[in-house]
Amino acid sequence: MxxxxxxxxQASERPNILFIMSDDHAVRAVSAYGNSLVQxxxxxxxxxxxxxxxxxxVGNSICGPSRATMLTGLHSHANGFYxxxxxxxxxxxxxxxxxxxxxxxxxxxxxxxxxxxxxxIGFDHWEVIHNLFEQGTYYNPEFRSENGVEITNxxxxxLITDKAIAWLxxxxxxxEPFFLVYNHKTPHRDWLPGPAELDxxxxxxxxxxxxxxxxxxxxxxxxxxxxxxxxxxxxxDRDVKLSQPENLTDAQAAKWHQAFDDGNEKFxxxxxxxxxxxxxxxxxxxxxxxxxxxxxxxxxxxxxxYLERSGLEDNTIVxxxxxxxxxLGENGWFDKRxxxxxxSRTPLLIQWPGHIEPGxxxxxxxxxxxxxxxxxxxxxxxPEEAMHGVSLLPVFNKPEHFQQRDLYxxxxxxxxxxxxxxxxxxxxxxxxLIHYYRNDEWELFDLETDPQELKNLYGQAGYEDVTGDLExxxxxLRRQYxxxxxxxxxxxxxxxxxxxxxxLMQIL
Numbered sequence: 001m002x003x004x005x006x007x008x009x010q011a012s013e014r015p016n017i018l019f020i021m022s023d024d025h026a027v028r029a030v031s032a033y034g035n036s037l038v039q040x041x042x043x044x045x046x047x048x049x050x051x052x053x054x055x056x057x058v059g060n061s062i063c064g065p066s067r068a069t070m071l072t073g074l075h076s077h078a079n080g081f082y083x084x085x086x087x088x089x090x091x092x093x094x095x096x097x098x099x100x101x102x103x104x105x106x107x108x109x110x111x112x113x114x115x116x117x118x119x120x121i122g123f124d125h126w127e128v129i130h131n132l133f134e135q136g137t138y139y140n141p142e143f144r145s146e147n148g149v150e151i152t153n154x155x156x157x158x159l160i161t162d163k164a165i166a167w168l169x170x171x172x173x174x175x176e177p178f179f180l181v182y183n184h185k186t187p188h189r190d191w192l193p194g195p196a197e198l199d200x201x202x203x204x205x206x207x208x209x210x211x212x213x214x215x216x217x218x219x220x221x222x223x224x225x226x227x228x229x230x231x232x233x234x235x236x237d238r239d240v241k242l243s244q245p246e247n248l249t250d251a252q253a254a255k256w257h258q259a260f261d262d263g264n265e266k267f268x269x270x271x272x273x274x275x276x277x278x279x280x281x282x283x284x285x286x287x288x289x290x291x292x293x294x295x296x297x298x299x300x301x302x303x304x305x306y307l308e309r310s311g312l313e314d315n316t317i318v319x320x321x322x323x324x325x326x327x328l329g330e331n332g333w334f335d336k337r338x339x340x341x342x343x344s345r346t347p348l349l350i351q352w353p354g355h356i357e358p359g360x361x362x363x364x365x366x367x368x369x370x371x372x373x374x375x376x377x378x379x380x381x382x383p384e385e386a387m388h389g390v391s392l393l394p395v396f397n398k399p400e401h402f403q404q405r406d407l408y409x410x411x412x413x414x415x416x417x418x419x420x421x422x423x424x425x426x427x428x429x430x431x432x433l434i435h436y437y438r439n440d441e442w443e444l445f446d447l448e449t450d451p452q453e454l455k456n457l458y459g460q461a462g463y464e465d466v467t468g469d470l471e472x473x474x475x476x477l478r479r480q481y482x483x484x485x486x487x488x489x490x491x492x493x494x495x496x497x498x499x500x501x502x503x504l505m506q507i508l
Contacts, residue, residue, distance in 0.1 A: 014106075014379050015352065016316040017179045018307070019371075021070065022296060023063060023113060023188040024336060025322035029293055030347045037207055037328065038290035042301030043349065046320050050351025051360045051396065057407055057427065058324045058368045061336045061343045063188075064090070064115045065412075066323035066368060071096045073372030073387030076410060077483050081116065083413040084133070086490040092121030095385045097372045101179045104381050107171045112160040112183035119146070125170075127163050129156070129185060136185055138192035138292070139245065139252050153249065155194045156185050161299040165306050172310065177379075182303065186296035187326075189335075190239050193291030195252070196298075201259035207286045210329045212452065214275060217331065221443065221456070223421035223436040229333040231285060232278040234418075240284040242267070282329050289328070313353065317378055319371070320349040330452070337420040339409045339427070339434050340453055352378070355396055362399035365429050366392060367407050388481055404429070408477040412487060414438070415495040422487065426474040433458075433470035444470070 031039045032047035033054070058066050060076045068074075068081035068090050079094065081087045092099075099122030102108045110120050113136070114128035129136030130144035136156060143150045143163075152159050164182045171178050193201075213231075217224055228234050237243040241260045248256060267280055300320070307313040327333040327342045336343040348366065350356060369389030376383055377391035395401045410424040421441075425434035432453070434443040444458035444467060457463045477483075 014104075014177045016177045016312060017101075017106075017375055017378070018303075018316055018318045019070075019179070019181045019375070020184070020300060020303075020318070020320045021067070021113075021181070022184045022186055022320075022322045024324065024326040025187055025293065025347060026326040026328050026342065027345055027347050028328055028342075029187075029290060029326075030349075032349060033347065037286065038293050040293060040297045042297045042304060043320055043347075045301070045304060046318055046349040046351045047359070049353070049358050050318070050349060050356045051362055051399065053348035053350070053366055053395075054361060054363050055429065056321070056346050056348035056366050056368075057344050057409070058346055059407070059409055060411055061324040061338065061409075062411070062413060063113075063323050064117075067115060067183075069368050070323075070371045071098065073097070073369050073389040075369060075388050075408065075481055075483070076412065078388065078481070082488055083416070083490070084115070085413055085416055086494050087117075089118035090116035092116075092118055095383055096122050097375055098122030098179065098181070100376060100381050100383055101379060104379065105176050106379070107174055107176055107178040108180075109164075109167050109178070110181040110183065111163045111167065112181075113185045113188075114183065119144075123181075125167055128183075135188060137245070137247050138185070138190075139248050141185075155295065157194060157296045157299040160184060161302055164303055168306065168310070168312070172312075177315075179375075184296050184299075187289050187292040190245070191285065191288040191292050192245065193288060194295030194298075195255055197291040197295050198255045198259045201287075201291070203260075203263040205287065206283060207290065209279070209282060212331050212454070213282060213329045214278065215331050215454075221436065221439070221441045223423065223439050223441055224331075226419055226421070227333075228417075228419040229327065229331070229335050231281050231329065231332055231334055232274065235281050235285060235334065240281050241288065278332065285334060286328060315353075317350065317352045317375075320347065321368070321371075322346045335418055337411055337413070337416075337418060339411070339423060339425050339432065341447070341451070344409060344427075350392075350396075352396070360399055362395050362401075364395050364400055364402035365405040365407055365427070366395070366402060406473050406477060408474075408481060408483075409434075410483065415490055424474070424478075424483075426470055426477055428470070428473065431466060431470055433467070433474055435474070 027033050029037050032044040064084045065076045065081050068079045072079040076082045081090050098108045102122050108123045109125040110123050111127050115134040120126040127143045127145045130142040138156050140153050141156050324336045325343045325345050326336050330342045370392050373387050373389045374392040377393050407427040414422045421436045423436045430448050432445045442458040443456045445453045
């Protein structure tokens, strides 16, 4: 137990906390933000009843590291979890939100995706997705708990919600507040919609393409040219549903074939140009991606309905976010990892009746290092050890509170599956300076004049003062967060394993 832990609120005054995190959910696929590729009415309820954050970012756009930051309030170099692929297991014995809340009397649980390769610590109850690098499967996933491994039957979003509601019911008579981390796998690769969405599949329906889907990247930096991100070249048959997942029941497989067989037959028999193939793959990708979001959104609505029916809603903070953004065809890409807006910007919606004005919007610069101190502040808990983030409670009352704040970003995972170069950078709100430090390449973007980040201004005449100022800001952030000059290294065998895994994915 942590000594010296203090709380300033009585048990009856402390709010319940429902923290909802999805996986790879881009802002462009949340209808609360407008101009969305898909409607998300349940997630939008949180924005309607609370605050929408329009400039929320992560500090390392990849699943496990983002989750470690959420738990600790620390950037990757300080919490020790740099990479999905070679960080090892997350050290849950360090100071974390669940441990602090548990020690203060909260009932704590995590249900759903974990992706930190260790058993959760600080949770009274945990049931987390198991196997396949802790990604699990969309249908019939396995769950790991202190009781062992459970093999299930059903769709992952439905099962996670069933388990979440069951746990809430189990603590409903407790006088102590709850902290529930309700983590969805959706919409992570390979984007399988639920049964209802498969029943409603329309093969010929078209979703709007991004203007940069067919962008030529040959003139871009070496870091961007060498990335293995393109929909055209790196999406597998399984990604675009040309091959069936192996773990479906007969009934589930029948729905899968009913949805995709006709389109697959046309594609395989047709004579397609490379551009036509890209456009077909994009449509399959984006329609299954948004279909899986629709499945998840419905289940989030079911949990929100339970809070309302049970009378818990009025004293519960509800947070919706994703572990990062995602490329939805921008630059012809999918996946994340980059400091680009599509990748590092994340949805963030928070409701807290009586504390946040319904329908409010904040354009303050916030980051996922802020989640931990915000939750602790709301619970009246002062941690012993400093965190990198700051509480967002002042933003609840004054949405522009952190508008001028600089944010630090650092991606480490190279060698890695998608070949994204290691880079760090500073984001000021208008400008973004990025350093690919192993390539000694730089990028400078002006988001006011170039929101799609298409024109690198680094080294261009007239930007000397801006660049110099940003370099100083970046150096200051690295000093502030005490970022080591030397990165941790991937294990010696890692690159060989990555290449083998890439080959396996291409033949699936």
